[in-house]
Amino acid sequence: MKRVASLIRKELLQLKRDVRMRAMVLVAPVMQVLVLGYAADMDVRNVPTAVYDQDRSSDSRAVAEAFRASGAFVLAEECSSWSDVDDALLSGRAEIVVAIPPGFSRDLRSRASPQLGLVVDGSRSNTAAVALAYATGIASSFGARLQPTAAPRGPSVDARIRVWYNPELRSRLFMVPGIFALLAMVFTIILTALAVVKEKEAGTLEQLMASPLRRGELVAGKLAPFLLVSTVTLTLALVAVRVFFGIAPRGSLGLLALLSVLFSVSTLGIGLFVSTLARTQQQAMLFSIFFFMFPMMILSGFVFPIENMPAAIRAVTYFMPLRYYLRIVRSLFLKGSGLAVLWPEALALAGLAALYVSVAVARFRKRM
Amino acid sequence: MSGSGDGPAILAEGLVKRFGVFTAVDGVSFEVPPGRIFGLLGANGAGKSTAIRMLCGLLAPDGGRARVAGIDVARDPEGVKSRIGYMSQKFSLYGDLTPRENAEFFSSLYDAGGGGRGDPIARAFERTGLSGGAGRPEGVLTRDLSAGYRQRLALACAILHRPRVLFLDEPTAGVDPVARRRFWDLIYGFAEEGAAVLVTTHYLDEAEYCSEVTLMRDGRIVAAGKPGDLKRACFPGIVLEIECGSTGPALEALRREPWVEEAAVFGSRIHAALAPGFGSDRVSSLLAASGAGEAKIRETDPTLEDAFLKIVSSTGAASLGGAGSGPTGGGAR
Numbered sequence: 001m002k003r004v005a006s007l008i009r010k011e012l013l014q015l016k017r018d019v020r021m022r023a024m025v026l027v028a029p030v031m032q033v034l035v036l037g038y039a040a041d042m043d044v045r046n047v048p049t050a051v052y053d054q055d056r057s058s059d060s061r062a063v064a065e066a067f068r069a070s071g072a073f074v075l076a077e078e079c080s081s082w083s084d085v086d087d088a089l090l091s092g093r094a095e096i097v098v099a100i101p102p103g104f105s106r107d108l109r110s111r112a113s114p115q116l117g118l119v120v121d122g123s124r125s126n127t128a129a130v131a132l133a134y135a136t137g138i139a140s141s142f143g144a145r146l147q148p149t150a151a152p153r154g155p156s157v158d159a160r161i162r163v164w165y166n167p168e169l170r171s172r173l174f175m176v177p178g179i180f181a182l183l184a185m186v187f188t189i190i191l192t193a194l195a196v197v198k199e200k201e202a203g204t205l206e207q208l209m210a211s212p213l214r215r216g217e218l219v220a221g222k223l224a225p226f227l228l229v230s231t232v233t234l235t236l237a238l239v240a241v242r243v244f245f246g247i248a249p250r251g252s253l254g255l256l257a258l259l260s261v262l263f264s265v266s267t268l269g270i271g272l273f274v275s276t277l278a279r280t281q282q283q284a285m286l287f288s289i290f291f292f293m294f295p296m297m298i299l300s301g302f303v304f305p306i307e308n309m310p311a312a313i314r315a316v317t318y319f320m321p322l323r324y325y326l327r328i329v330r331s332l333f334l335k336g337s338g339l340a341v342l343w344p345e346a347l348a349l350a351g352l353a354a355l356y357v358s359v360a361v362a363r364f365r366k367r368m
Numbered sequence: 369m370s371g372s373g374d375g376p377a378i379l380a381e382g383l384v385k386r387f388g389v390f391t392a393v394d395g396v397s398f399e400v401p402p403g404r405i406f407g408l409l410g411a412n413g414a415g416k417s418t419a420i421r422m423l424c425g426l427l428a429p430d431g432g433r434a435r436v437a438g439i440d441v442a443r444d445p446e447g448v449k450s451r452i453g454y455m456s457q458k459f460s461l462y463g464d465l466t467p468r469e470n471a472e473f474f475s476s477l478y479d480a481g482g483g484g485r486g487d488p489i490a491r492a493f494e495r496t497g498l499s500g501g502a503g504r505p506e507g508v509l510t511r512d513l514s515a516g517y518r519q520r521l522a523l524a525c526a527i528l529h530r531p532r533v534l535f536l537d538e539p540t541a542g543v544d545p546v547a548r549r550r551f552w553d554l555i556y557g558f559a560e561e562g563a564a565v566l567v568t569t570h571y572l573d574e575a576e577y578c579s580e581v582t583l584m585r586d587g588r589i590v591a592a593g594k595p596g597d598l599k600r601a602c603f604p605g606i607v608l609e610i611e612c613g614s615t616g617p618a619l620e621a622l623r624r625e626p627w628v629e630e631a632a633v634f635g636s637r638i639h640a641a642l643a644p645g646f647g648s649d650r651v652s653s654l655l656a657a658s659g660a661g662e663a664k665i666r667e668t669d670p671t672l673e674d675a676f677l678k679i680v681s682s683t684g685a686a687s688l689g690g691a692g693s694g695p696t697g698g699g700a701r
Contacts, residue, residue, distance in 0.1 A: 214446070
């Protein structure tokens, strides 16, 4: 225990002396939350929109006005031919074009179904999908407003959608907790991997191995300081999220802390594992980024829903601590869930933490 | 702690280590009694460090047996670790800690605090000449200190727990001659107190300081013995140092004679080893006849380097394999 304590003390002393490292630990989390928090906003606002009005009626102008008034779209230009439409999309001046065919007003008034063309720039599929949904909504509500007396179409399902937890469906509320989780992952993996490989490079690791220090003590002495550092980092990030975005977890802070520790131990284990593969700090960086952080970012449901992935890839995601932690963080931030709901994730995290740390320790023994 | 009794402090028997298809150490045996300085010599890649790592319990041997301080290394590597001092190739200390912080850290790893014999750090610093005098300010980080200072600090950290067996792997690499000389004085001190010291080096002049030397080449031992014995075995006759006007013809003439066992250029001079019973008069008449000009001839002591050059060339080695010169090229001989 005394040896572990002096290892921790040594590690913190080195961290304290390393100006760049200190800056990274203290400044980076706040910066990351800020930059990513503002940027990771997938809400559709101010989409440049072109209108190709072939009807030129008061109704067609009302359609254009409805789009503008929604706030999601900005009228960028008026097209007077299909080649104009093509040009507007190609040049990027517009991302969506509302084409109103001749006879729109007539069809509308005569209760025939009027047609409205929506041309979307599919090269920005994210925006396109959301913009299209918005636009469809506007178009249909426009129709409903003008046709309140439309003939009954037989029995219909009256679907009323209520969104809970994030009533405005603000993507920031969804993304910011995710960024918080990413931050936890990046810091723990990289700091541990680098700290061990640095000692390997300097030859001090060999000196440690030649001492009576036991492997368990060495591993504990390497993991504990970075658990401490990641706790500080996450606390700072939590404050930044609160101050800048007014987002605070609705669930218990204690539970968040507990599960964050579990998550951190699993990613620290990954960092330690990386350190047994790499000989240099550059290698350690590349290994962590390409084999662990990048796949986890993409496959853990941070951006793409896991349900959409093919079964083989979904199987891989079960081994990613980030998958569970993301769910935990989002639930705690948005829903305020408790352990009664989150216990499967907590259990999975505990399992993965044990798995990764023991794999790393086993590899550690073989390497020396 | 003298439980090892009267046996050798270090015993290697047929040690083998393979890395894939490459055999780094191939059946190496030797023993070092307490109080002796044992020099393990050879070029980089000859297997010296691998042998040391096996003896320190850092690498498991693929064959053979090793006992250090009376403990079987394969059976109880951790037991060995607490009884030895190990100084690895690069004076591996934490550059971003001060000397005292380094010493405190390593002291805590070895539980060297107790014992009631005063502060082990003060004692180790005293032993290695680090305390007081030099007037090193406390706050200086280890990486900002000279190589010679760091070398002695690494040694201090290796002796905090008063080990009876010391392994020093290339302890003098990159250190200036004065500091090297001073370092060897420290090593003598430990040996006089009864510690067994195993040193690797590729400076052959340093090997002369050892009580016994072993030359390794491609993982095998090619020569072993006391430096004096080795030299006498290699050069039963006298060795001459010859300085003359034109070295080339003189060398050719010498090499033609069957009673000249070895003739080699050393700087601007020639070293010639003669068969027993031959003297310098034969050489001066030979050189006078060969037209090599005025020659100054004097008898000299063969160096270990002479001996190893002869051993290496007679073991059928095409190249000298850099016996005596490191890959760093910094070999100040």
